[in-house]
Structure formats: structure tokens, C-alpha cells
Amino acid sequence: MRITTIVWGVLPCIAILGLTPSAFAHTSESGYILLLPTEYYLLGGTLSVALSFLILSLTAPKAVVAGYQGYLSLPWIPAGVFDTVLSAVGFILFAGLLYCGVEGARDPLTNPLPMVIWSVGWVGVTVAHAVFGNFWSVLNPWRFPVRMLRRLAGAAAEGNGPVALPDWVKGWPAILLLMGIAWYELVSLSPEDPDLLAFWVSVYWVIGFIGCLIFGEAVWLRSGEPLSVLFRYLSLLAPFSVETKDGGRRVLYLSKPGRRVLEASPPTVPFMLFLLLSLATVSFDGLSMTFWWLGLNDINPLEFPGRSAVTGINTVGLVLAWTGLACLYCAAVWTGERLRGAQDVRAALGLMVLSILPISLAYHFAHYLTYFLVNGQWVLIALNDPLATGANLLGLQGFRVTTSFLNMPDTVERLWQAQVAAITIGHIWAVVLAHGLSHRLAGGRASRHLIGQIPLGVLMVGYTLFGLWLLSSPTGG
Amino acid sequence: MTEQKTNSTKTKHFTRRDTLKTLGAAAGLAAGSHLMPLSGRYAQAQSSEPIRIGFQAHRTGIGASYGRWYERTTMAAAQLINDAGGINGRPIEIVTEDDGTDPKRGAEVVEKFAIQHKTDIVFGTLFSHVVIGSAPRAGELKIPYFVVSEGHHVASGKLNRYVLQPGITDVKSQVQSMAPWVGSNLGKKVTMIYPDFAFGHDHRDYFSAAIAAQGGEVIEKIAIPPTEQSFFKYFPRIPKETEVLYHVMVGPGVLTFVKELGEFFGSDRPQIFGFIDSLEAVDLANPGLEALEGTYFWEGFPRYAQNDGANPHDAFYREKVGVDANGASLSDPKDISTYAHMFGCWETLYIIKQGMEAADYKGPADRAKLIEAVESFTDFPEGPEHPQGAKIFNGQTHQVFGIQNISQVTDGKLKVVHRTSIEDSLYEPEVDYTKMAF
Numbered sequence: 001m002r003i004t005t006i007v008w009g010v011l012p013c014i015a016i017l018g019l020t021p022s023a024f025a026h027t028s029e030s031g032y033i034l035l036l037p038t039e040y041y042l043l044g045g046t047l048s049v050a051l052s053f054l055i056l057s058l059t060a061p062k063a064v065v066a067g068y069q070g071y072l073s074l075p076w077i078p079a080g081v082f083d084t085v086l087s088a089v090g091f092i093l094f095a096g097l098l099y100c101g102v103e104g105a106r107d108p109l110t111n112p113l114p115m116v117i118w119s120v121g122w123v124g125v126t127v128a129h130a131v132f133g134n135f136w137s138v139l140n141p142w143r144f145p146v147r148m149l150r151r152l153a154g155a156a157a158e159g160n161g162p163v164a165l166p167d168w169v170k171g172w173p174a175i176l177l178l179m180g181i182a183w184y185e186l187v188s189l190s191p192e193d194p195d196l197l198a199f200w201v202s203v204y205w206v207i208g209f210i211g212c213l214i215f216g217e218a219v220w221l222r223s224g225e226p227l228s229v230l231f232r233y234l235s236l237l238a239p240f241s242v243e244t245k246d247g248g249r250r251v252l253y254l255s256k257p258g259r260r261v262l263e264a265s266p267p268t269v270p271f272m273l274f275l276l277l278s279l280a281t282v283s284f285d286g287l288s289m290t291f292w293w294l295g296l297n298d299i300n301p302l303e304f305p306g307r308s309a310v311t312g313i314n315t316v317g318l319v320l321a322w323t324g325l326a327c328l329y330c331a332a333v334w335t336g337e338r339l340r341g342a343q344d345v346r347a348a349l350g351l352m353v354l355s356i357l358p359i360s361l362a363y364h365f366a367h368y369l370t371y372f373l374v375n376g377q378w379v380l381i382a383l384n385d386p387l388a389t390g391a392n393l394l395g396l397q398g399f400r401v402t403t404s405f406l407n408m409p410d411t412v413e414r415l416w417q418a419q420v421a422a423i424t425i426g427h428i429w430a431v432v433l434a435h436g437l438s439h440r441l442a443g444g445r446a447s448r449h450l451i452g453q454i455p456l457g458v459l460m461v462g463y464t465l466f467g468l469w470l471l472s473s474p475t476g477g
Numbered sequence: 478m479t480e481q482k483t484n485s486t487k488t489k490h491f492t493r494r495d496t497l498k499t500l501g502a503a504a505g506l507a508a509g510s511h512l513m514p515l516s517g518r519y520a521q522a523q524s525s526e527p528i529r530i531g532f533q534a535h536r537t538g539i540g541a542s543y544g545r546w547y548e549r550t551t552m553a554a555a556q557l558i559n560d561a562g563g564i565n566g567r568p569i570e571i572v573t574e575d576d577g578t579d580p581k582r583g584a585e586v587v588e589k590f591a592i593q594h595k596t597d598i599v600f601g602t603l604f605s606h607v608v609i610g611s612a613p614r615a616g617e618l619k620i621p622y623f624v625v626s627e628g629h630h631v632a633s634g635k636l637n638r639y640v641l642q643p644g645i646t647d648v649k650s651q652v653q654s655m656a657p658w659v660g661s662n663l664g665k666k667v668t669m670i671y672p673d674f675a676f677g678h679d680h681r682d683y684f685s686a687a688i689a690a691q692g693g694e695v696i697e698k699i700a701i702p703p704t705e706q707s708f709f710k711y712f713p714r715i716p717k718e719t720e721v722l723y724h725v726m727v728g729p730g731v732l733t734f735v736k737e738l739g740e741f742f743g744s745d746r747p748q749i750f751g752f753i754d755s756l757e758a759v760d761l762a763n764p765g766l767e768a769l770e771g772t773y774f775w776e777g778f779p780r781y782a783q784n785d786g787a788n789p790h791d792a793f794y795r796e797k798v799g800v801d802a803n804g805a806s807l808s809d810p811k812d813i814s815t816y817a818h819m820f821g822c823w824e825t826l827y828i829i830k831q832g833m834e835a836a837d838y839k840g841p842a843d844r845a846k847l848i849e850a851v852e853s854f855t856d857f858p859e860g861p862e863h864p865q866g867a868k869i870f871n872g873q874t875h876q877v878f879g880i881q882n883i884s885q886v887t888d889g890k891l892k893v894v895h896r897t898s899i900e901d902s903l904y905e906p907e908v909d910y911t912k913m914a915f
Contacts, residue, residue, distance in 0.1 A: 305580070
């Protein structure tokens, strides 16, 4: 049996073993989770990731690369008018959402703007990019108006703007704007308020619009607009990808999820920091609700005083989570490269950060799962009557939101298992990708690549434990 | 987004046009309604501006699970009031704003209601810290603020003349009214287990005084740190002579507390009494809660339909809110409501209606008249407007008093074993808001 076959066959089994309670013989969602034997799940998940690292260490990195070989070329998909129509639809949907934000219900749960922006957009669309590929590149709300405006001005629809964005700036606007989005969502007083959200989403759009006009759509969306940057990287994990061939013909490829990570160009330092920020924000969102964090800040978790009382500490915490993760990551890669005897650590810093993409995806899925299941119902209600005029567009009048699945032990356990599965599989996937990326880093040479991977492997095992601990911890707030 | 953390039912954001449309559709219902035969005023309603009621709702944040049911109850009552002709011939319009269960945001929302939405009043707040944070702004803006909070902060005199709590009893009266029955039927030697912060301290102080007045005694007070997750180590402190164990644990550790309590005592245990606040919206038939069988709980409004004829209005209220005989949503029998508390929204809306009618309320200029009218009320008879039961209102303290229920867990359901008298819950007034200037 070939080694690659063993790798591809064994890893999922380890993951499953790590998730099944029986494998270890052995008031509210949070309350029911406390009744579960979470310590076994933590142990199982963490050991699974550690074991996968050990198995891979016995495997040549090129085996991973070989395992990722092969793809299916699917029928071509149309370009041109098709894209224009889609981008027009994206823009119209966006404008419609903004209108609903201003004119719809003041109750955020029945207004389409906050429900779609946070539940569908921030939660759902992010995960969807790791499945379906980079559809944001067509559906984003800037592409259509920017191209129309350029055409009206007599310029080509696509092309550079009048100002060149300096290379050293690229990535930093995306970091600043992502930090802004994260702060607004996690720290600000009322991120779901339709009035405020409509205002800030408009500001965000205007920034993007101006950025596209000045620096060019392609440049700004690759370097300055954080959602485009994040979705572009996450879509590297997707089995689907589209490539434009000579003559404008486009081909849809189907490959093993993550293949394109191994082929991607290494991110520069700002983009490395950006990807670490995207993971840190979700991690901190989980951390900021734990009894541990609240206790550390003298907040009684049973009497949570509201966001206004934790604005300062959570702002600091968000920044610390990012800088802390960045330091840990850089220290791990730097140590690994030194152990490997490499001279250019910077190249490794950029390349290896791609391996955390599955971890980001897993955290995002696990952290927002219950939120999505509850607010997904509100999305339907909001879309059924988007302007609070008594409309019944989806025939859902009288539909009642339920949260019973968060108050029953059996469903809470299933949700918990899904979250543990996501975290564990995400980390194992990251270990696999890191192993494959190290092959590129070593220039195809096998010497000492193993010892160089140990620090990052230890960090990933530790982050698995941290992620599972976050999900199992009692929460307030 | 922490507010996973959110949940609720459909909120209808009534516009004027929409409210009038609803009225039209409801004309037939209104004609047959025994609640408020105001069909004669309906024609006037068609040409009248709606009365705008700002609903300060916990749609997100720590109070969201309560907020969902407060909203659902509010909308059911508002619909009924409109079906029956509205208030003074005018439809009511509920304008919902989310306060994030945050006091600073709460004050902002009060301001939005008063200045931006120009609502006539503000209504519906539950969590005490939001009430306390919002009340000063309501006083400054001189807008009536009808809270549904249970907190003693209204009757304690801590707030101002614009804040009233006429639709739900406060925790002091609830705790106090338990003592006579507990002392007479369960025992006089009580050990209290409570979380070590203000909520637990209130129970400790109110009940200690009340049971002493009954000739009983709290022989041990066990304060549990709020972050505690395992409770075994505290149980040996329960004295052997304890006849009644009084618990008011809250938070995610409650289920662990119940499980460990059951394992500690087995079948040989004292009588156990608690407040349903610990397990509001939790199905008592869930696995892991078996230790509660045979124990007693305070309930504001009994979650399970009693079918004993004691409350003829309960079934009507359940039907309109969309709740079944087990206190669960009609659309999902596992979705348990916050039944013990949410009736307060329903009853408060009807008191607002009664107050506006008594004051012949026309608009914001009549806000002081509205408060004076409510202050003049003394009692609310049991009926469709007050399905939880009859109440006595103290205009000086702005606080209502009512009957309370003691229920025993029987076959995984709560069966009412005692209904207190209203007198059991009365205490000396601590403030006279009527002497404060508007």
C-alpha cells in the first residue's frame, strides 16, 4: 500500500476516533455542555491532532503533495455578460439591504440588514467560500458600479486606477478595516442596530468604492478590502476553482480541498498578519465570553453588566489576541527555520501561514454554529417581510423562531460533537497542509524538514486544545 | 457575535398604515371580543394617529432568551388591544428597539424613543441593571417608563416619578410571601444556598427576615462564588437538622448543581425549595433533572396549565401568546417559554391602556396626567387583562402586589400546591413618588 494511501485513509479515522465518546469508554446550552465529559473530548481531539502530526512526520512531505495531485476539469462557465449580470445582482442586493436597514423594522432581529450582514454574510458567506470558491470576486458590491462608472468615463471596465498603491502599503488597509469590522462586531455597543449598521456599512462601501476608483478594482480588492482578501484566501481551501484560459475561456476545476493552498504564492508580511488577525478575532470572541476572561477582569459572569462595561478591556483584549497569536506563530516558524538551518525566515513566515487557513475555517464554523442556527431563522422572518409592511414574501407568516435545541441535552451534545469535529479536523487539515508546504520551503529537499516542523506542530496541537477548551468553558455575557 | 446568542419571535414593526390595516382585518374579531367592546370607537380609530409605545427589548445580550418571550407576549397583547379598538379609539403601535441588555445602550434607546421615534411612553424592560441605567434618562426626558423587571429598585425609591412597575411583582414581595407556607408546611429550620452577589443577597436578606417573622430560622447561609462549577464541597456545610434547603442558583452551573445535589442526598433529603428563575425556559422533564422530583418552586404564573378551575383566564392567555398546556411554544413543544415572568408585559400594556383612558390621554403633553392616573389605581381584578390574578397597586411606591404560586415537581411537571394571598406579599412603603415633582 502506498504511503499516500495510508495518509489519506488514516487521518479521517483518527479524527473520528477523537470525536466518539465511546472510544474512551467512558441551563442552557452552556449548562448542558458542562454536564458532558468534555475533558475526554479535549483529550481525544488534541491527541488526534498530535497523532496526525506524528504519522505525517514519518511521511515524506512530497507524499502529501503527491496526494493532492490530480483534478477534474469541468465544463467551461461563461464569462462576460454572465459576470456583469451577477455583479449587478450583487450590487442591487446590497443596495436593497441598505434600504431595508433604513426603512425596515427598528428591531434588529426582523430587519434584513443586520440579519443578512452578520448571519448570512459574516458567518455563512465566509464558510461558503471554503466550499464553493471565490464567488465574492463577482458578487461584491463594488465591481458593478465601478466598472459602469469607468465605462461612462470612457475607460476600460477593468484596469489600474490613476494612483499606484505602493507595495509596502498593500495589505495594511485590509488589516485596519478588518480590525474595524471585528471591533464593531465584538466590542461596540450595538452592532446589530439597523440605523447604525446602515451608516457604517455605507461608510465601508464608500471607502471600497473610492479605493477601487483610485487604485483600481483589482488592486484594491486584493490589497485593501478585507472581505475580498479573506475570502480569496479561504477559497484556496475550496474544491472548486475557476481559471481563465487564453482567449478568455474559463474552466472550472474540481480538486482535493486545499490543493491550491500548496500552489499559492506566499503572502507578504502584512497579509500574514492579516490572516492571523482573522483567526485571532474569532478566537477572542470565544474567549471574551468565558468565565475565565470575565473573572480576570472582575466581571461577575452571572450578572454580566453589558458591553458598555467591557468596551475597554475587550478592545485591549482583541489587540492582545492578535499580537499574541502573531508572536506565537512567528516564534514557532522562526524556531523551526533555525532548527532546519534555513537562512530566510521571512519566506517561511509568509508561506506557512497558509496552513492556518483550515484552522480559521474550523474556528469560524464551530464558534458561529449555534448563532447561525438561531439567527438563520430570523433571517427568514426578516426576508419574509423586509420592510415591516406586513408582507409575506416567503409564505412564512406566523413562523416562530425556536431555540429549543439549545435547551435539550441530546441536541446540545450533537452540536457540541459537530463543533469538536470541526476544530479537530480543521487542525489535522492544517497539519497536513503545513507538511506539504514545508516541501516547498525545503525546495523539494527532505533534509531536516521534520525537525523544522516541530514548533509549528506544537503550536497547532496547543491551539486545538485551546479551541476545544473555549467551546467547553462556561460562558456569561 | 456574543449574542448567540439571540432568539425571539416575529416582531411586527407596526407602521401607521399597517396598524390601520390590521385594525380593518380585525374588525370582525373586535366585534366578538369580550375584552374591550369598543367597536363603536373603531371608526374614529381610522382617522387617528396611533399611540406609539416604545418597547425597550432585550433582543440581544444576556437577556435575549427572556426578551424573545417578552416580545411575543407584548405583541399578542398589542394585537388584542388593537382588535378591540385600541386606546381611546386610537390604535397602538409597538416600536421595538434592542437595548442589548446593556444599561448605557438602554439609556440611548430611551432617548431614541423620546426624541427620534417620539413614542408616547417607554415600556417592557426586564433586567434590573438596564432599568437602573435607563430610568434617569426617562426622568430627564419626562417620558413615562413602565418596566416589567421584578426588581425592588422601583419600590425602594431608587428611581424617579416617571418609572412605574404596575404589571409584575417585585422580588422582595415574592420572597417574603413564600415564608408563611414554607414555615408551616416544609419546616422552620432553613439552610440557604445562593450565589454570592446582589441577586443572592436579596434572597438571603428578604427570606431570613420573613421566616423569622414566622418563628423560623435560617440556620446556615452558604454563599457560592459566581464562577463556581462544582458544588459537592459546599454540601457538607448543610447542617443535619436542616428541614428546608432554599436554593436560588442561576447561570450555566445550575444543571450541575441539581445533579450533584441529587447525588449528594440520594433519597434521604430535606425538603427543597427554589425559585423557578433557576430553570426558567428549561424543560423539567429533561434527563439530569430527576433530582428535582418532589421539590418545590416559586412561580409567578404557573408554567403548566393546572386544570383545577382556579384560573379561568389562563387558557385564553396561553392561546393568544401561542403557548401550550406545558408552557411550550405551540410551534415547538420543546421550546419552553419564560412563563413565570412574561405575563407582566401583557398586564402592563393593559394598565397603560387603562391609565390612558382614565387620563383621557391625547399625546405627550398628557404624560404627567397618565402617571397620575396610574398612581390613583388601587387594584386590578383578575380577568383577561390580568390573567395571572388580581393585584393591589400602591401608587406611592409605583409597585404592584399580587398572589404568588408554590408548585411541586410531580412527574416532571410543576403542580401548584399553594397560592399565597396578596397580603402575604405586602410590606411597608419605602418611598412616596407622588410627592416628587414632575
